[in-house]
Amino acid sequence: MPTTATSCQIGGESSDAETAQGAALRLLSGAFDDHYARVFHYLSHRFFDRELAEELTAETFCRAAGAADRFEGDVGQMQVWLLRLATNVANTHHRRVRWRRRLLDAFVRTGPAATGPDSPSGPGNTADQDHVRAVLQGLPSRHQAVLVLRFYSQMSFDDIARVLGCRPDAARARLSRAVKEMRKRLGADDASRSPSV
Amino acid sequence: MSAEDADFRCMLESASIRLAPDPDRVRAAHDRMMRVAQGPRRRRGRRTVVVAGLVVVGVSAVGLAGTQAGRKLLRSVFTPVKRMYVMGWQGPIEPVVTTRPGQSATPADAKSIPAQSPDANSTGQYVDAVFGVIATEGEEPPGTEEADSAMQGMHEVDEIARAGGGRLIGLTEAPGMFGYVVEYTLGNGEVRPVGTNFLYPKQRVNMRSDEIIQLRRAGAGQTISQEKHRIGLGRFVIRLSLANGQTVDLRTQYPPMTAKALQGIFAETRALKASHRFTVAEAFAGPPAPNATNREVHGILRYRLANGRTVGIMERVPPALISPDGKWVVMPESQARVEIQKP
Numbered sequence: 001m002p003t004t005a006t007s008c009q010i011g012g013e014s015s016d017a018e019t020a021q022g023a024a025l026r027l028l029s030g031a032f033d034d035h036y037a038r039v040f041h042y043l044s045h046r047f048f049d050r051e052l053a054e055e056l057t058a059e060t061f062c063r064a065a066g067a068a069d070r071f072e073g074d075v076g077q078m079q080v081w082l083l084r085l086a087t088n089v090a091n092t093h094h095r096r097v098r099w100r101r102r103l104l105d106a107f108v109r110t111g112p113a114a115t116g117p118d119s120p121s122g123p124g125n126t127a128d129q130d131h132v133r134a135v136l137q138g139l140p141s142r143h144q145a146v147l148v149l150r151f152y153s154q155m156s157f158d159d160i161a162r163v164l165g166c167r168p169d170a171a172r173a174r175l176s177r178a179v180k181e182m183r184k185r186l187g188a189d190d191a192s193r194s195p196s197v
Numbered sequence: 198m199s200a201e202d203a204d205f206r207c208m209l210e211s212a213s214i215r216l217a218p219d220p221d222r223v224r225a226a227h228d229r230m231m232r233v234a235q236g237p238r239r240r241r242g243r244r245t246v247v248v249a250g251l252v253v254v255g256v257s258a259v260g261l262a263g264t265q266a267g268r269k270l271l272r273s274v275f276t277p278v279k280r281m282y283v284m285g286w287q288g289p290i291e292p293v294v295t296t297r298p299g300q301s302a303t304p305a306d307a308k309s310i311p312a313q314s315p316d317a318n319s320t321g322q323y324v325d326a327v328f329g330v331i332a333t334e335g336e337e338p339p340g341t342e343e344a345d346s347a348m349q350g351m352h353e354v355d356e357i358a359r360a361g362g363g364r365l366i367g368l369t370e371a372p373g374m375f376g377y378v379v380e381y382t383l384g385n386g387e388v389r390p391v392g393t394n395f396l397y398p399k400q401r402v403n404m405r406s407d408e409i410i411q412l413r414r415a416g417a418g419q420t421i422s423q424e425k426h427r428i429g430l431g432r433f434v435i436r437l438s439l440a441n442g443q444t445v446d447l448r449t450q451y452p453p454m455t456a457k458a459l460q461g462i463f464a465e466t467r468a469l470k471a472s473h474r475f476t477v478a479e480a481f482a483g484p485p486a487p488n489a490t491n492r493e494v495h496g497i498l499r500y501r502l503a504n505g506r507t508v509g510i511m512e513r514v515p516p517a518l519i520s521p522d523g524k525w526v527v528m529p530e531s532q533a534r535v536e537i538q539k540p
């Protein structure tokens with residue numbers, strides 16, 4: 001459903017509450033249609049897990065519906081706002097499962113946490129791809145977010161800064177640190193794997 | 198972008214995935230979002246209420262714990278409820294006897310009206326005595342065990358008293374009778390003060406109560422302190438010096454004066470009462486008497502004596518001064534009204 005890029009405030013005070021709520025619902029529904037795929041794509045690359053990405057995407061839009069009154073801006077900024085919510089949802093999930101992943105890592109070096117039927121791990125995926133995904137998921141969530149937003153969502157530093165709630169310079173610096181960290185981990189892993197290759 | 202950065206980008210992009218969302222799950226997510234969106238105000242309201250409640254609780258907790266008044270309130274609220282329970286113990290055999298010095302107590306005295314009673318209506322009779330009272334404080338009334346223990350203690354007190362034991366630690370006087378506070382030390386080491394208006398013969402000897410009464414009736418004693426009071430001529434503490442060198446402090450409502458002078462005051466008040474020349478400071482209805490239509494009304498009657506002093510006596514109000522509805526005491530001359538307080 002296309003939406004017009006007019007200035008609006010979803011939950012703004014209105015004398016006609018029902019009209020305002022109806023407009024907010026229409027706007028939310030439109031935002032869902034416009035941005036679901038984008039948010040799903042972002043979360044898919046945060047976790048490389050289709051089931052989890054769908055669940056977190058739904059959670060993101062539920063949060064958007066609950067926090068709609070705090071959104072101020074035009075429809076064009078809706079995508080950034082939704083991705084900010086998605087980042088928070090992903091970071092929260094990441095913190096929740098971190099202990100579990102660390103526990104698993106302590107016993108066996110694994111790839112992506114999920115390997116369900118729709119998981120990208122499979123005959124079509126090479127060992128290097130899985131390894132890159134595993135290293136990416138092993139990064140701190142702040143590094144994950146900036147890498148995924150930059151390289152998978154193809155966002156500008158201005159938009160990344162708005163999503164992460166920082167200045168563009170800070171986003172750029174954060175990306176630099178994330179790349180450095182990932183290179184370091186990839187190199188360390190390559191070194192540790194080389195004897196067995 | 199450097200070559201190294203381009204390699205890194207290529208490496209990451211090679212790990213990219215192409216996933217199409219499941220249409221059923223997309224629809225379910227849309228419905229879920231819309232359900233949430235249709236109740237945003239309720240959610241906000243609930244959150245506001247929770248936050249406001251937490252703020253109120255926090256501020257209240259700080260107010261309670263951070264101030265002396267708050268801590269006092271907490272202590273009073275969370276302190277287990279304690280009540281005062283009073284157990285009376287009936288005197289064993291002997292009734293209260295008011296004797297004059299030099300007289301011996303006889304059973305006939307038991308129902309006699311106290312010799313110095315000022316009440317012209319003469320309604321008070323002292324037939325039995327509550328020999329002792331034990332007051333306990335706790336969450337529950339004393340049980341059988343406590344009651345048995347208390348009774349056992351009182352029996353022990355009685356045995357000590359019969360043998361003339363105990364130490365006189367307090368002496369009071371109401372018109373017509375003396376009250377004694379005697380301290381007993383029980384076998385288990387417990388020291389128990391007991392108030393009584395009856396002393397066994399041996400106690401009267403040991404505590405020199407007859408000498409005390411005699412001194413008092415002779416008008417002896419030195420006023421240690423006095424203050425105004427609506428009853429009697431005030432509140433007095435009179436120190437009596439006994440022949441053995443001991444001193445006893447008597448708390449009374451009349452200054453040192455002879456028994457004859459005191460009787461003269463009472464005789465004068467009886468005459469004033471008969472002619473309704475007094476004022477009523479306070480009046481209150483007593484419990485309904487059996488076979489009586491009206492309650493007896495007592496009060497503090499204040500008389501102006503011939504010497505100019507004013508004496509107050511708590512006694513029965515003449516029924517003639519009570520209004521027909523039983524609510525007022527009406528003085529015949531001044532028509533002054535005093536409301537009768539109900540129990």
